[in-house]
Amino acid sequence: MARIRDEQKVELIYQAALELVLKQGFSGLKMADVAVHAGLATGTVYIYFKDKETLIHQLYNHLKKKCVEMYAEGLEGEDSFRKLVRRLWKQFFNFCIEHSAEVAFLEQYHRSPYLKSQNKKDSNYLYGPFLDMFSRGLQEKRLIKADKEIILALLVGPVHEMIRLHRDGTLKITPSVIDSTFEHVWECVKR
Amino acid sequence: MARIRDEQKVELIYQAALELVLKQGFSGLKMADVAVHAGLATGTVYIYFKDKETLIHQLYNHLKKKCVEMYAEGLEGEDSFRKLVRRLWKQFFNFCIEHSAEVAFLEQYHRSPYLKSQNKKDSNYLYGPFLDMFSRGLQEKRLIKADKEIILALLVGPVHEMIRLHRDGTLKITPSVIDSTFEHVWECVKR
DNA sequence: TTTTTTAATGAATATTTATTCATTAACTTG
DNA sequence: CAAGTTAATGAATAAATATTCATTAAAAAA
Numbered sequence A, B: 001m002a003r004i005r006d007e008q009k010v011e012l013i014y015q016a017a018l019e020l021v022l023k024q025g026f027s028g029l030k031m032a033d034v035a036v037h038a039g040l041a042t043g044t045v046y047i048y049f050k051d052k053e054t055l056i057h058q059l060y061n062h063l064k065k066k067c068v069e070m071y072a073e074g075l076e077g078e079d080s081f082r083k084l085v086r087r088l089w090k091q092f093f094n095f096c097i098e099h100s101a102e103v104a105f106l107e108q109y110h111r112s113p114y115l116k117s118q119n120k121k122d123s124n125y126l127y128g129p130f131l132d133m134f135s136r137g138l139q140e141k142r143l144i145k146a147d148k149e150i151i152l153a154l155l156v157g158p159v160h161e162m163i164r165l166h167r168d169g170t171l172k173i174t175p176s177v178i179d180s181t182f183e184h185v186w187e188c189v190k191r
Numbered sequence C: 001t002t003t004t005t006t007a008a009t010g011a012a013t014a015t016t017t018a019t020t021c022a023t024t025a026a027c028t029t030g
Numbered sequence D: 001c002a003a004g005t006t007a008a009t010g011a012a013t014a015a016a017t018a019t020t021c022a023t024t025a026a027a028a029a030a
Helices: A006-024 A031-038 A042-048 A052-067 A081-098 A100-111 A120-139 A148-168 A175-189 B006-024 B031-038 B042-048 B052-067 B081-098 B100-111 B120-139 B148-168 B175-189
Strands: none
Touching (some): A006 A042, A081 A120, A081 A175, A120 A148, A120 B148, A148 A175, A148 B120, B006 B100, B031 B042, B031 B052, B052 B100, B081 B100, B081 B175, B120 B148, B148 B175
């Protein structure tokens, strides 16, 4: 059988595991399934990952690195604070739609017992760019007087909820829906 | 060993399963654990439930019944539409805090492959009271012109996000936090 | 090309977990 | 209270899944 480069194989395994965790959850993840989905033999997975638990932890760290700031790029040119928020929020929304598998995995991981060893605060790493932005907004008095976490909830809570409705087929998300929703969320966090 | 009434035992099993599903997910739920947590022998669980899958489905149906409109009681006396929304929203918020286990279970179930057989739209049953209320609000032009689902997302999205932050220990939720947050979410859905 | 090294394979084994069922304990009835 | 009935028990068995490893195939070195 043709050899493939190692990093590629690790990537195949990650991809397979990601898909399967979404369908079945962590405990429902079967190593044999991962192998089949990745186009490999069962034993091969064990060449790249010590065991199932390690695979899950490494996949988490992999996705964490991959996702952080993936949505937070290209914000330099924005002048007005409102436009900056709008830009970041829309990029986050689109990121969540395009990478819903990754987002769902991270959410599951944070709720699962796998996290307990690591730092609980870890669960906010994804929102770093938002929190940084809020610091500026609060200083410049462009945002309501409230904890950063509340502002975060007001901005991203609706995004997650809409994505859930989207997944169910209850709500169709289009660029214009995204635009008009931003106006609404901005209304409640702006000063 | 002392006999207990059947409904009580079923309730014990539900309680145990609920706790365990939260910790480990559906596939991670072990029948032996359920039994121990419920203070019963393994075999006893099988007297009340055909198998693990049945237990999970029945627990879902049980919680669905239990939760629906649990938070939507005592709304009759409210005169103004704003106060009605405020009342329902606050009751929902408190419900989510007090019954976070149930809410989390329902969310997990909806995302899991267990749902697929049943109707997908099922996932909105919890929000029935909100959607009904929105019908009135839209008719009376007290709400922004938007799909009910978007209004729902703007109202309950932040609640779920805040509860997540609360669980992490990142945000402390007090009655006054709830009150002031309502003012913010109302700001973005009111007309 | 031949030899050596490295990686992949998947059937076999170990482990975990679901489920059953012969036995025992608790209730019920006469 | 004795006989009969129903429920509970948990060790034994079945089924599912993780993990290993002797074998084979591919790549690298000689």
